[in-house]
Amino acid sequence: MLDHPAKYLTKFSEHFDPTLLAELEEKSMLMEVKGGDVILNIGQNIRAVPLLVDGVIKVSRINDEGQELLLYYVKEGESCAMTFNCCMLTQTSVIRATAEEDSVLACIPVSFMEEWMQKHPSWKKFVMTTLLNRFTEMIKSIDEVAFKKMDERLINYLKEKSRIADSSVINVTHQQIGNELGTNRVVVSRLLKKLENENKLLIYNKQIKLLKDL
Amino acid sequence: MLDHPAKYLTKFSEHFDPTLLAELEEKSMLMEVKGGDVILNIGQNIRAVPLLVDGVIKVSRINDEGQELLLYYVKEGESCAMTFNCCMLTQTSVIRATAEEDSVLACIPVSFMEEWMQKHPSWKKFVMTTLLNRFTEMIKSIDEVAFKKMDERLINYLKEKSRIADSSVINVTHQQIGNELGTNRVVVSRLLKKLENENKLLIYNKQIKLLKDL
DNA sequence: ACGGGTTTGTAACCTATGTTACCGAAAATG
DNA sequence: CATTTTCGGTAACATAGGTTACAAACCCGT
Numbered sequence: 001m002l003d004h005p006a007k008y009l010t011k012f013s014e015h016f017d018p019t020l021l022a023e024l025e026e027k028s029m030l031m032e033v034k035g036g037d038v039i040l041n042i043g044q045n046i047r048a049v050p051l052l053v054d055g056v057i058k059v060s061r062i063n064d065e066g067q068e069l070l071l072y073y074v075k076e077g078e079s080c081a082m083t084f085n086c087c088m089l090t091q092t093s094v095i096r097a098t099a100e101e102d103s104v105l106a107c108i109p110v111s112f113m114e115e116w117m118q119k120h121p122s123w124k125k126f127v128m129t130t131l132l133n134r135f136t137e138m139i140k141s142i143d144e145v146a147f148k149k150m151d152e153r154l155i156n157y158l159k160e161k162s163r164i165a166d167s168s169v170i171n172v173t174h175q176q177i178g179n180e181l182g183t184n185r186v187v188v189s190r191l192l193k194k195l196e197n198e199n200k201l202l203i204y205n206k207q208i209k210l211l212k213d214l
Numbered sequence: 215m216l217d218h219p220a221k222y223l224t225k226f227s228e229h230f231d232p233t234l235l236a237e238l239e240e241k242s243m244l245m246e247v248k249g250g251d252v253i254l255n256i257g258q259n260i261r262a263v264p265l266l267v268d269g270v271i272k273v274s275r276i277n278d279e280g281q282e283l284l285l286y287y288v289k290e291g292e293s294c295a296m297t298f299n300c301c302m303l304t305q306t307s308v309i310r311a312t313a314e315e316d317s318v319l320a321c322i323p324v325s326f327m328e329e330w331m332q333k334h335p336s337w338k339k340f341v342m343t344t345l346l347n348r349f350t351e352m353i354k355s356i357d358e359v360a361f362k363k364m365d366e367r368l369i370n371y372l373k374e375k376s377r378i379a380d381s382s383v384i385n386v387t388h389q390q391i392g393n394e395l396g397t398n399r400v401v402v403s404r405l406l407k408k409l410e411n412e413n414k415l416l417i418y419n420k421q422i423k424l425l426k427d428l
Numbered sequence: 429a430c431g432g433g434t435t436t437g438t439a440a441c442c443t444a445t446g447t448t449a450c451c452g453a454a455a456a457t458g
Numbered sequence: 459c460a461t462t463t464t465c466g467g468t469a470a471c472a473t474a475g476g477t478t479a480c481a482a483a484c485c486c487g488t
Contacts, residue, residue, distance in 0.1 A: 061357065067361060141356055142285075142352070142359065145360040146277075147283075147396065150445070151444095173464085175464090182360050183445075183446080190445090190468090363475090364474075387436090398475075403437065430487105431487095436482085436484090437480105437482080441477080441478085442475100442476080443475090451468090452465105453464100456462080
């Protein structure tokens with residue numbers, strides 16, 4: 001638990017009006033998570049809506065065999081639509097949120113959701129926008145796996161990773177890429193080599209550098 | 215336009231309380247669509263929320279190359295979450311709703327959405343349930359394409375089709391199956407033969423009959 | 429019954445991807 | 459420094475699924 005939430009909540013000042021910000025400061029609890037930590041497995045009950053104050057959260061689908069598929073990232077100043085939606089979800093289906101790096105969450109008890117939706121237009125707008133964005137990203141995920149080949153998916157993955165890390169150099173093992181794309185490490189290595197030959201990226205020192213014409 | 219909406223709206227009486235039903239009868243417009251008709255391409259603006267009064271609607275993703283992927287069906291007494299969500303969606307992404315059979319829609323101008331969400335708890339609950347269901351179905355779609363092989367996807371497709379048509383006999387060309395699964399007709403024919411050899415279904419007279427141990 | 433369109437069966441082939449195995453390099457650990 | 463673990467490169471192979479082509483069966487209108 002952190003001492004001075006107000007400092008963090010400025011990340012949301014462009015979305016939220018001052019009265020909402022004040023209420024948020026009063027009623028939310030800050031939580032720190034370390035990179036790699038599993039924040040929640042959606043599928044069980046959720047008692048708090050998390051706003052991401054700092055860091056990056058990775059949201060993935062985990063199927064019954066434990067295979068992973070990356071769905072999208074949540075960045076600071078955003079939230080996760082799943083938790084808006086799925087508070088009462090009972091199925092076996094699991095969506096897992098993992099801290100991609102050290103992160104700070106502002107947790108809002110779900111009991112405030114209803115009230116705020118009515119009271120704060122900016123909260124309502126935020127929720128709606130978030131829902132819409134996540135929905136769009138779900139469609140994108142479906143597109144990727146349904147219509148695209150692995151090399152293109154890998155390229156998109158790297159671009160996204162680069163965008164999130166805010167760097168053209170990416171530091172991630174082939175194994176991890178394989179996990180997040182739901183494929184095999186060998187396939188990833190093969191395709192990375194191919195892309196290197198096509199001058200779309202450079203591999204050195206176990207890092208991947210994206211080139212401009214990727 | 216049909217004469218007696220009240221008769222149709224009984225489909226919703228289990229979800230909606232009487233005052234909502236009355237308002238629905240007053241303010242919605244009934245629309246008939248013929249099987250095969252495209253009802254809407256979500257991606258442009260939507261000015262009305264459709265409730266499905268009679269029939270079955272197929273909802274698919276259509277990618278940039280025009281390839282289709284079946285997402286889910288909407289049955290009578292349900293609605294389509296996409297339209298709740300995506301009223302303002304601007305992207306190129308297209309979700310297409312097609313009448314699977316002759317159907318009747320009750321269209322509610324979107325302007326009533328807000329008001330009803332506040333005024334009618336049963337409307338709010340309906341919208342939330344619908345959102346949740348569709349969301350779950352999106353996850354299922356992702357699972358299918360990300361983790362399952364074509365034979366299993368075909369089986370699930372046939373089961374779903376059978377459930378929707380309420381019959382163990384399915385009447386659909388291999389080409390159409392291929393379209394809806396986003397694959398090739400030859401692949402479908404091949405797999406259907408394989409499943410027939412495994413005694414999971416019968417093919418006769420260009421119809422497909424599912425057997426119990428499918 | 430004839431002819432043209434549609435649907436299905438099937439073969440032959442190709443490519444993408446999954447799988448296993450093994451080696452060497454690099455990194456971590458003691 | 460020595461040992462162990464992790465990671466990446468690569469080969470060899472298996473399989474699913476996409477592609478093309480063509481013929482047979484069927485459907486329908488005249």
